[in-house]
Amino acid sequence: MRIYVCVKQVPDTSGVVAVNEDGTLNRASMQTIINPDDLVAMEQALMIKDATGCQVTAVTMGPPPAEGMLRELLAMGADDAILISAREFGGSDTFATSQIIAAAITYTGLNDEDMIFCGRQAIDGDTAQVGPQIAEKLNLPQISYAAEIKKEGNEVTVKRMLEDGYMMIKQQTPCLVTCISDQDSHPRMMSIAGINAAYKKPYTVLDFETLKDEPLIELDKIGLKGSPTNIFVSFTPPLKGIGVMLEGNDKKTTDKLASMLLEKHVI
Amino acid sequence: MAFNSSDIGAFENIWVFCEQRNGVMMNTSYELVSEARKLADERGSKLVGLLLGHNVEGLAKDLGGYGADEVILIDDPALEVYTTDAYTKAICDCAMDLKPEVILLGASNIGRDLGPRCAARLTTGLTADCTHLDIDMNVYTDFLKKASTLPEARYEKFDMEDVNLKMTRPAFGGHLMATIICPRFRPCMSTVRPGVMKKAPFDQAKADACVITPYKVSITDADLKTQVMDVVKATKKIVDLIGADVIVSVGRGISKDIEGGIKLAEQLTDAFGGGVVGGSRVTVDSGWLSSDHQVGQTGKTVHPKVYVALGISGSIQHKAGMQDSELIIAVNKDENAPIFEIADIGITGDLFKVVPLMIESLNEARASK
Numbered sequence: 001m002r003i004y005v006c007v008k009q010v011p012d013t014s015g016v017v018a019v020n021e022d023g024t025l026n027r028a029s030m031q032t033i034i035n036p037d038d039l040v041a042m043e044q045a046l047m048i049k050d051a052t053g054c055q056v057t058a059v060t061m062g063p064p065p066a067e068g069m070l071r072e073l074l075a076m077g078a079d080d081a082i083l084i085s086a087r088e089f090g091g092s093d094t095f096a097t098s099q100i101i102a103a104a105i106t107y108t109g110l111n112d113e114d115m116i117f118c119g120r121q122a123i124d125g126d127t128a129q130v131g132p133q134i135a136e137k138l139n140l141p142q143i144s145y146a147a148e149i150k151k152e153g154n155e156v157t158v159k160r161m162l163e164d165g166y167m168m169i170k171q172q173t174p175c176l177v178t179c180i181s182d183q184d185s186h187p188r189m190m191s192i193a194g195i196n197a198a199y200k201k202p203y204t205v206l207d208f209e210t211l212k213d214e215p216l217i218e219l220d221k222i223g224l225k226g227s228p229t230n231i232f233v234s235f236t237p238p239l240k241g242i243g244v245m246l247e248g249n250d251k252k253t254t255d256k257l258a259s260m261l262l263e264k265h266v267i
Numbered sequence: 268m269a270f271n272s273s274d275i276g277a278f279e280n281i282w283v284f285c286e287q288r289n290g291v292m293m294n295t296s297y298e299l300v301s302e303a304r305k306l307a308d309e310r311g312s313k314l315v316g317l318l319l320g321h322n323v324e325g326l327a328k329d330l331g332g333y334g335a336d337e338v339i340l341i342d343d344p345a346l347e348v349y350t351t352d353a354y355t356k357a358i359c360d361c362a363m364d365l366k367p368e369v370i371l372l373g374a375s376n377i378g379r380d381l382g383p384r385c386a387a388r389l390t391t392g393l394t395a396d397c398t399h400l401d402i403d404m405n406v407y408t409d410f411l412k413k414a415s416t417l418p419e420a421r422y423e424k425f426d427m428e429d430v431n432l433k434m435t436r437p438a439f440g441g442h443l444m445a446t447i448i449c450p451r452f453r454p455c456m457s458t459v460r461p462g463v464m465k466k467a468p469f470d471q472a473k474a475d476a477c478v479i480t481p482y483k484v485s486i487t488d489a490d491l492k493t494q495v496m497d498v499v500k501a502t503k504k505i506v507d508l509i510g511a512d513v514i515v516s517v518g519r520g521i522s523k524d525i526e527g528g529i530k531l532a533e534q535l536t537d538a539f540g541g542g543v544v545g546g547s548r549v550t551v552d553s554g555w556l557s558s559d560h561q562v563g564q565t566g567k568t569v570h571p572k573v574y575v576a577l578g579i580s581g582s583i584q585h586k587a588g589m590q591d592s593e594l595i596i597a598v599n600k601d602e603n604a605p606i607f608e609i610a611d612i613g614i615t616g617d618l619f620k621v622v623p624l625m626i627e628s629l630n631e632a633r634a635s636k
Contacts, residue, residue, distance in 0.1 A: 011439070036565075094383065095392060123584070124439065126564060127395035129383035132351075136387035141492040142351055144380040157496075162376050163559075164288070165500040167348075171493050181552070228392030228452045232433055234445040235415035243595070245607065249616025254624040257596070257612060258632035266573055266594060267539060267633055 001054040001113040003045040004105055005078065006134070007038040009062055009069045010124040034069050037119025039187040041179040044149050045117050046077045046188065052151065055079045057108075061089060061101055067203070074198040075190035081201070082108065086208035091224025094125075098133030099226070103216035104206050105138065113154055116176040120145060128178070135176035137216060143169055144178040147185075270363040272390045278453035280313045281306055282367040284358065285330055285338075286377055287318070288349070289498075292326050294466070295373035297333045299459055301467035302400060303371055304334030309403040310430065312368065315339055319357055321347035324479065331477020332469040338479050339365075345486040348498060349377050352491050355384045357484045362389060367454045369432050371400075374458035382458045392449035393456040398463045399435035407433050407446075415444065431455065437587060460568060462509040506543055506559040508567045513542030513575075516562055516589070517550055520578015520599065520618050525555050531622045532577060538629040539573060547585045563588035577618045581606025598622065 011030040045056045058073040060066050061084040070081035084104045092100065105116065116138075118131035128144070135142035147166070148159040151173075160167045161180060179185070190198075211217050220226050244260075246253050261267045271277075283303045285296040300316060307314035316330040316338040327338040341361065345353045358381070362370065370385070372378040374396045386393035399414070401407035404427040411417055431448040432455040438445050449455045508514060515535045521528025529544065536542030546556040548563055562569055564587040574592035579585060581597070581604055589595070590609050597610035598618045607613045614621055 093392065094395075095387060098387065121565075123564065125395070126438075127383075128379045129386075129393060129395055132380060132383040133387040136355075136384050142380070142384065143493070144351075145376050162288075162498075165498065167495050168497040168499070169493055170496055175492075181558075228386075228390075229394060229447050229449050232431075232446040232448040233411070233415075233417070233421075234438075234443060235411065235417045237414060237444055238416050243607070243609075243611040243613060245602075245613045245615070249614055249621050251624050251628065253614055253616075254621065254628035255631075257614065257625065258628035260612065261573075261629070262632050262636070264594065267629055 001052065002057055002111065003048060003054055003114065004057045004059050004110075004116045005038070005042045005045045005073070006101060006116065006118045006131070007042065007058055007060045007069065007073065008035045008119075008122045009033070009060065009066045010035045010122050032069075034072065035119055035122045035124075037121060037179065037181070039119070040181045040185050041117040041119045042073055042076060042078065043185045043187040044146075044177075044179050047185070048149065048151050049077065057082060059101065059104065060084065061092075061097060061104075070203065071198045072190060074201045074203075075194040076188060077194060079201060080203065082204045082206060084206045084211075088208040088219075088223050091227065092222060093227035093229045094127050094129035094133055095229070096222050096227045098130050098137055099216055099218075099221045100211070101130070102134045102137035103211050103214040105134070106216065107206065107211055107214050110138065110174055112174060114174045115151070115156065116140070116174075118176065118178045120178050120180045131176060131178040138176070140174055140176050141171055142176045142178070143171060146177045146179050149177060149179070270389075272452040272454075275451070275453045278366045278368040280315050280365075280367050281310065281369040282315045282317050282339075282362075282371070282454070283335070284370065284372040284378065284381070285316045285318045285326075286373055286375060287320050287323055287326055288377075290320070290323060290326070292329065293373060293375065295375060295459075295461040296330070297466045298461070298464040299371050299373055300330055300333040300335050302459070302464035303369075304467065306369070306400060306402050306432070307334075307336075309401070309406060310368070313337060315367070317341070317358065317361070317370075319346045319354060327479045328474045328477050329469075332471060332474030333467050334473065335477055338477060340479055340481050341484055342481065343484065343486055345491065348495050350491060350493050350495060351380055351384055352493055353486050354381050355388060356486055356490050358385050359388045360484045361482055362454060370454045370456045372456070372458045374460050378458050382456060386456050389454065389456075391452040391454055391456060392447075393458070394434040394436060394447040394449070395458050396460050397434045397436045397457045398460050400457065400459070401433045401435075402430060404429050410435075432457065439583070462568065462570070506557075508543055508545055508560070508562060508569050511543040511569070512572045513539040514545045514562070514569055514571045514573070514589075514592075515539075515542060515575040515577065516545035516547065516579060517556075517577050518547040518579030518585075519549050521550070521555070524619065528578070528618065529556070531619070531626075534626055535575060535577075535622055535629075538626045538633075540633070542571075542573075545569070547579045547582070576606050576610070577622060579606055580604045581609065598625075
């Protein structure tokens with residue numbers, strides 16, 4: 001039994017976001033991190049590995065430097081890692097990305113007991129679309145917004161969160177699950193032994209040559225040209241006018257605040 | 268004839284997926300129908316609500332009151348409780364048959380589960396979590412003049428006859444906005460952020476005139492791979508951040524006295540005459556507040572009349588969720604905290620000292636009115 005965990009390297013948007021003059025993102029100036037929800041998915045998979053001894057495979061699509069992220073996940077406890085990387089895959093939107101990842105998973109093999117985990121969404125695009133679209137392209141059932149995942153044999157039970165409560169869902173494998181953080185899924189740290197082992201574990205690069213005979217790899221469905229959505233315009237919003245910093249921080253200051261709020265009819 | 272999403276001339280009308288749960292219409296559905304009415308007028312096409320469920324016909328006419336010309340009603344026992352499988356099949360079978368030009372869904376946990384699945388099945392694009400939609404280029408250009416820093420020269424390059432749905436969304440926490448189109452395929456699909464579009468006034472005459480068209484789909488047990496064992500409503504009161512007029516949020520600044528800090532925030536909402544307590548990501552990740560309190564890119568996007576940020580430094584991801592609030596008040600010990608860049612009124616100081624004084628001043632001011 002194997003769990004594929006799909007991960008993405010993203011710019012750290014909690015730090016400084018630099019924007020180029022043409023309105024595009026200056027990625028080179030930003031730190032990259034493992035997408036936080038994807039770390040939760042990895043933790044969920046590792047918890048199942050702890051209980052069942054299953055294989056956990058980290059999968060990402062991206063440029064070659066994404067290897068560093070995959071090695072970190074191997075150090076956390078993943079058994080092997082796959083980097084999907086080719087110029088032909090660049091510029092993919094969610095439709096094209098899911099097409100390629102689905103092809104890579106088909107190529108690597110998906111058995112009846114297997115599952116695919118994704119993070120709920122990535123902090124750079126916030127689309128939450130790639131997971132469900134991988135599921136559709138592999139004709140697998142999906143469970144999104146999963147907080148708790150329990151697996152027994154070929155059956156998984158998942159707590160799927162809604163805005164106003166949750167659903168308990170029972171599902172046969174193979175299936176795809178997108179994970180959100182909950183109290184029990186704080187991602188574990190890398191261990192020293194894990195770091196030592198990370199460079200000895202199986203690491204595979206799947207390029208266009210390797211995947212091109214997969215039925216899902218159609219040139220009109222991958223990369224920039226195969227992406228149904230295009231950016232029409234990107235722009236930066238105007239800066240908001242500068243606000244007022246009140247002097248001091250005593251009762252006189254808060255009285256001034258209260259009188260301003262009265263004037264604005266806020267209170 | 269087989270469905271072909273690239274035969275774009277064959278598609279017409281604007282559809283809104285109207286999400287109901289347990290027989291109650293989600294407010295987002297009314298917001299979306301109201302907004303889509305404008306798009307349908309720009310395009311000169313019909314606005315159709317798509318209502319799925321079991322025994323939900325009673326919800327259909329109201330959609331007309333917010334602007335729907337017609338409601339396609341797919342009523343089936345298999346649609347009583349939401350499952351990805353059944354809802355995807357119903358929507359895609361119907362869309363492949365009737366070929367809408369646009370399908371909008373609310374970006375709820377269900378809309379964001381269903382939208383990508385449908386788009387992949389229909390072989391078309393989907394834009395997530397949009398905050399602005401246009402079809403007419405004149406309307407779109409007017410929007411850009413207000414909402415962007417694009418030089419006017421840029422507009423001269425636009426094809427003013429373009430009739431693609433222009434779907435605008437924030438990226439990277441609102442530092443960047445992107446307008447996305449889906450030019451080669453139909454339907455154009457978008458999920459729309461809840462709480463952003465304004466609900467139109469309800470019009471009873473339009474509700475009465477709304478046409479209800481039942482539509483049958485075939486959903487068999489073989490289509491249903493997922494078993495929903497139970498649907499549980501949250502027992503504790505759900506925090507209604509989106510509907511709140513006043514939100515007082517706390518951040519890392521309360522770490523030295525977490526309970527005390529949250530209590531102060533609650534008392535401050537009272538001083539404003541009622542409101543809701545929110546929190547930054549760290550307060551939720553650390554377990555100080557439950558996740559339904561979270562404001563920000565990974566939490567809720569809010570635009571209350573008053574937003575008070577207490578001990579919140581103002582990360583991009585937090586600002587993304589609150590920068591459109593009408594009035595932002597920030598209290599932070601660090602005068603260089605980024606939150607002050609977007610605050611309308613700022614006070615530098617320890618929140619544990621400043622907030623009790625604020626409460627006192629507000630109470631006195633309200634009493635003096």
